[in-house]
């Protein structure tokens with residue numbers, strides 16, 4: 001529960017223009033990230049939001065190009081979305 005009754009969720013994204021396909025993130029958090037061999041970039045797996053936040057942040061901080069963003073978002077019960085914090089290393 002958030003401070004105003006919302007639910008906090010992690011939003012994870014990868015900027016494909018920054019990703020160089022090094023695979024570091026897939027080694028740190030294989031449940032959250034996978035390599036798209038065709039495009040040569042990493043992708044966020046569907047269950048990434050269930051991965052431990054500390055592991056996601058370690059992967060983000062270890063990304064050589066800082067392509068990974070991890071945000072804490074607050075989802076209101078009405079379905080609205082309001083960002084309350086940015087936990088990305090950028």
Ligand code: SF4
Pocket residue numbers: 014018019020021022023024025026033041042062063064065066067068
């Ligand atoms: S660590 Fe960064 S650059 Fe390497 S594959 Fe993951 S997102 Fe791409």
